[in-house]
Amino acid sequence: MFRYLMAVGLVLFLPGLYALGLSLYDGPSAWMVDSQTFWGTPISLFVFWIGLAHAGTLLSAVFVALDIKLDRRTALIAELSTLSSLVFAAIYPLMHLGVIENFYMVAPFADARGNFANVRSPLVWDFCCIAVYALLSLLFFVTHLKARKTPSLEKYRKPMAWLLFPLVLWVHTIVSLDFATTFVPEWRGAFFPVYFIAGAIFSGLALVNLILCTEGYRVRLLERLQLICSWFMCAIWIWDFMLKGSFCTSAFVFAGLFPQLRMVSVIRENKWGRVALSLSVLLGLFLERLYLVSPEFGSSATATFGWVDLGLLMFSVGGFMLVFFGARRLLDRYAESAGSYFGEVDGSDMAKAEEAEEAEREGFRGIEKTKKGFYIQPWSSEEYRQLRFPLLLGVVVTALFTLWIFEQQSFENVELSFANVIPLWYPLFAFMAALTLFVRAYFVEKSFVLHRAEKIIGGALLLCLGACAGAFFAGGASEKPVEQFVRDMDAVSGVHAEDLNRVAMVWNARCATCHGTDGRFNEKFVREYYPVPQKLDLARLDSLGVDSLVRVVWNGRNNMNSYAGRLTLDEARGLVLYMRHLAQKVPEEETEGKK
Amino acid sequence: MTPLANALACLIALGCALFLWRKGSSPYRNGALLAGFLLLFGVFTYFGGEMFDARSINLSLEMYPFRMMALCLCLSTTSLALYRRRYLVLAQALWFWVELFGGIALFYRGLDVAWTRILAIFWMGFCSTFLSKISKEMEFCLMVFWLAVWVFF
Amino acid sequence: MGMNRRDFIKSCSLVAMMGLLGACRKIPLDKIAGEPSLKQFQDEVRLAMSQTKKMLDLVKVSKPGPLRIPGASSVNRFGMAIDLDLCDGCGECILACNLENNVPLVTAEEAQKGHFMHWMELRGGSPLMCAHCGNAPCEKVCPTGAASHTPDGLSTMMYKRCTGSRFCGANCPIKARKFNFNDAQKMGLARKFNNEVPLREKGVMEKCSLCLHRLQNDRLQFKTLSAEEWRGRGVTTACSDACKRRAIIFGNWLDEKSPLVREKLPT
Structure with missing residues (x-):
């Protein structure tokens, strides 16, 4: 069964891959030039897949946190669908960039030149949230799988679930703020956080129900929730209509009207009927996001949903099928029997489960009763004891990070407020807490057992991460091919070394920001850079000589970029001579004293 | 939105809260009621508040129906039979969520964030986690707090 | 099938090899096309003007005072009035701006649709360009910080820092920003009329810079030769130079000797 689904996925994936390749080569003009809002299908697909990713975490983490009983198999499938969706959700924001190689500049991370990402931008919040969400989801999934073999890991599931629960909602809230913080008329809405979360839960439930149909069983609780969500979405759409006067009819029909057919028992009991219902919901919600992000599809006559757009959609759908069912088959193959990894199917209803719990509670009086769920103080529960230290660490790191942001040089001219930084708090907090839990499980208690293959992969990933961090810190080169610059420079009249005034202007333009104009050169920034630049006074300049200094200017040194493409040799020589001229102005007593 | 309409809004929310989570009600009934209430609140905000005045939409009313719904959910949790404290905290968290992120969205469009309101809701939610037994008096206190925050903050 | 499996695989691989060899011819991917002529730029401006665009609703604003950001200059705030x-x-202003800032041409299809790269546009018969908002929505949402505000009141763009997310363009209320969909240099659509201004790469956003390069050159010269405070006196933008009827006035809102402040602007 899974093989055939993978084959279908492959058939969809290959043309999609072609569309993706073309989009990467041509850039944004491949899929939109007519856009009213500058964002097109890739962002709609991004929002769509992030929404689908949330359902998995909802069903696994949230249900665990709230003690709602869901069988192990469904929970694991949900988590797997989250991870598969996240893979594709992460690809789209990268591919839609105009200059993809600059993507790292979005990370709020130090840069050797003092640049810092603009933390006021919702896209920066997006980057952090989704990165942390992907990491924590992976950790949660792996913990869940390993908990079967190592029961001592079981106590980490609930704390991690409590970390993931707000994170899921936070991520989609930030995604909604991508739109709600703008002045675009179609994206107006302070209510977008709730709107998007409701849509995400709705589409995610539809996806999980669809997947359960392929597994061959059903969970009525999830189908009921799907129907209830459709009512919610209709109410929200009506409010949206009252506010803006625009109504997405196709979304309403597919995701609002058709799901009501679940009340017809013929459709409900038939597997293909349920598949059709879920597909209808997914289609409707995709269309809704499409029309939200690209209003020109509804209003303008010339804007068309071209084949590249379709190809991008097929890429994600086919790719998801490949990844999900491939992983599913892989997990099946490495288990002794189909059930042991994923657990048995539990067909109990929510009502029956609650009844069973109540019976249990009535039965036992005394201490056992108080140990269940929230009947004890949350601050004395087992989960909180696990989380005490990680939470503290998370709070401390988040506070330090906020202070660090506020003192960044990039924000000197910017009115930074807490409202700009709050969205970054929880991802960082959750990341630190989860990291601490992992360190505790792996190093301290040694209950998180990794096989050798996993260790190698983990080590390789860490190395990659370190390499990337170094590359991001250093930042890209700023030169164009030398020939192009030389051509440009030749056109501009060159500066002669003897023309002190002209050279002074070049110095003020290029060098003065770091080396100053008072002849004290490196003293200005000696504390800010490492390796520490050497002290340059007149004697030192003379001993170094003009040629070697020209070479430093030309090739760069440590934190100073090379100026090879940006100055002519003549100008460089003039600058070095000017340095000597400036150094002469420094009073003699100072240099004497420092010797 | 006039203070009268504001007060009327919280009365409506209180009235609606009586119908939710009744004993023996199915999730369908509760879900449909909640969606219906959201619709009602939307209609109330549209006709009750000064939504369209002086050529521009009053921005702060964009999330008003959702704030009403959050308040309604908070008020309704005081009558739950099981898991009351857990859902009390969650409902307050929802209200906090709506206020905080709605406020941040509006901040980018020029309005100030209502920090006192957000902090008040957060503080009440946080303190609610310390409650061990919610007596009738405590229920009443909580409801009064919430209505006070709604009307005055 | 007539042949057996081995022969089938052999013939398939042979076909594949021939296909790969055929594809190995040198495709001139990086061939830079020739430069466009001045006349092409003039024609494009004329085409743009022929396509009528509706003007935005006009609102009354008071005369700008000092910029209200931390570290704002108390003596300089550059701006423009039309x-x-x-x-x-x-x-004429549009053509002058295009030549001054090396604004690229666009392809014929984009020109037909009215998607030009001109930093200035005529909307309803009046020119419109970036308003250099004091509380700019574009600067707030740029993820990398490429869109920033100078203490002198200019909304600037760092092309090298731009990652092309186009969030700034989406958030601009007057749609004054342009995105480089094409690699203009490779397609022969760009020409470096002015060596002071860089040619932009594909994938970056651009917009009116209030002729920042002219301001910078003037500032450098002034500060090198004199110790007084620089007020940007005498600097004009390309569009204000080109306007025959002197409808575009560029100056310094905080300088009482600036033409912006001196001339009796209706308040």
């Missing part, structure tokens, strides 16, 4: 009564929609 006298809509004097302007007759001749479009």
Whole structure:
């Protein structure tokens, strides 16, 4: 069964891959030039897949946190669908960039030149949230799988679930703020956080129900929730209509009207009927996001949903099928029997489960009763004891990070407020807490057992991460091919070394920001850079000589970029001579004293 | 939105809260009621508040129906039979969520964030986690707090 | 099938090899096309002017005071005013801006649709360009910080820092920003009329810079040769130079000797 689904996925994936390749080569003009809002299908697909990713975490983490009983198999499938969706959700924001190689500049991370990402931008919040969400989801999934073999890991599931629960909602809230913080008329809405979360839960439930149909069983609780969500979405759409006067009819029909057919028992009991219902919901919600992000599809006559757009959609759908069912088959193959990894199917209803719990509670009086769920103080529960230290660490790191942001040089001219930084708090907090839990499980208690293959992969990933961090810190080169610059420079009249005034202007333009104009050169920034630049006074300049200094200017040194493409040799020589001229102005007593 | 309409809004929310989570009600009934209430609140905000005045939409009313719904959910949790404290905290968290992120969205469009309101809701939610037994008096206190925050903050 | 499996695989691989060899011819991917002529730029401006665009609703604003950001200069805030009564929609400003800032041409299809790269546009007969908002929505949402505000009041763009997310363009209320969909240099659509201004790469956003390069050159010269405070006196933008009816006035809102402040602007 899974093989055939993978084959279908492959058939969809290959043309999609072609569309993706073309989009990467041509850039944004491949899929939109007519856009009213500058964002097109890739962002709609991004929002769509992030929404689908949330359902998995909802069903696994949230249900665990709230003690709602869901069988192990469904929970694991949900988590797997989250991870598969996240893979594709992460690809789209990268591919839609105009200059993809600059993507790292979005990370709020130090840069050797003092640049810092603009933390006021919702896209920066997006980057952090989704990165942390992907990491924590992976950790949660792996913990869940390993908990079967190592029961001592079981106590980490609930704390991690409590970390993931707000994170899921936070991520989609930030995604909604991508739109709600703008002045675009179609994206107006302070209510977008709730709107998007409701849509995400709705589409995610539809996806999980669809997947359960392929597994061959059903969970009525999830189908009921799907129907209830459709009512919610209709109410929200009506409010949206009252506010803006625009109504997405196709979304309403597919995701609002058709799901009501679940009340017809013929459709409900038939597997293909349920598949059709879920597909209808997914289609409707995709269309809704499409029309939200690209209003020109509804209003303008010339804007068309071209084949590249379709190809991008097929890429994600086919790719998801490949990844999900491939992983599913892989997990099946490495288990002794189909059930042991994923657990048995539990067909109990929510009502029956609650009844069973109540019976249990009535039965036992005394201490056992108080140990269940929230009947004890949350601050004395087992989960909180696990989380005490990680939470503290998370709070401390988040506070330090906020202070660090506020003192960044990039924000000197910017009115930074807490409202700009709050969205970054929880991802960082959750990341630190989860990291601490992992360190505790792996190093301290040694209950998180990794096989050798996993260790190698983990080590390789860490190395990659370190390499990337170094590359991001250093930042890209700023030169164009030398020939192009030389051509440009030749056109501009060159500066002669003897023309002190002209050279002074070049110095003020290029060098003065770091080396100053008072002849004290490196003293200005000696504390800010490492390796520490050497002290340059007149004697030192003379001993170094003009040629070697020209070479430093030309090739760069440590934190100073090379100026090879940006100055002519003549100008460089003039600058070095000017340095000597400036150094002469420094009073003699100072240099004497420092010797 | 006039203070009268504001007060009327919280009365409506209180009235609606009586119908939710009744004993023996199915999730369908509760879900449909909640969606219906959201619709009602939307209609109330549209006709009750000064939504369209002086050529521009009053921005702060964009999330008003959702704030009403959050308040309604908070008020309704005081009558739950099981898991009351857990859902009390969650409902307050929802209200906090709506206020905080709605406020941040509006901040980018020029309005100030209502920090006192957000902090008040957060503080009440946080303190609610310390409650061990919610007596009738405590229920009443909580409801009064919430209505006070709604009307005055 | 007539042949057996081995022969089938052999013939398939042979076909594949021939296909790969055929594809190995040198495709001139990086061939840089020739430069466009001045006339092409002039024609494009004329085409742009022929396509009527609706003007935005006008609102009354008070005369700008000092910029209200931390570290703002208390003596310089550069800006521009356009006298809509004097302007007759001749479009000379647009051509001057394009030549001054090396604004690229666009392809024929984009020109037909009206998607030009011109930093200035005629909307309803009056020129419109970036307003250099004091509380700019574009600067707030740029993820990398490429869109920033100078203490002198200019909304600037760092092309090298731009990652092309186009969030700034989406958030601009007057749609004054342009995105480089094409690699203009490779397609022969760009020409470096002015060596002071860099040619932009594909994938970056651009917009009116209030001729920042002219301001910078003037500032450098002034500060090198004199110790007084620089007020940007005498600097003009390309569009204000080109306007025959002197409808575009560029100056310093905080300088009482600036033409912006001196001339009696209706308040």
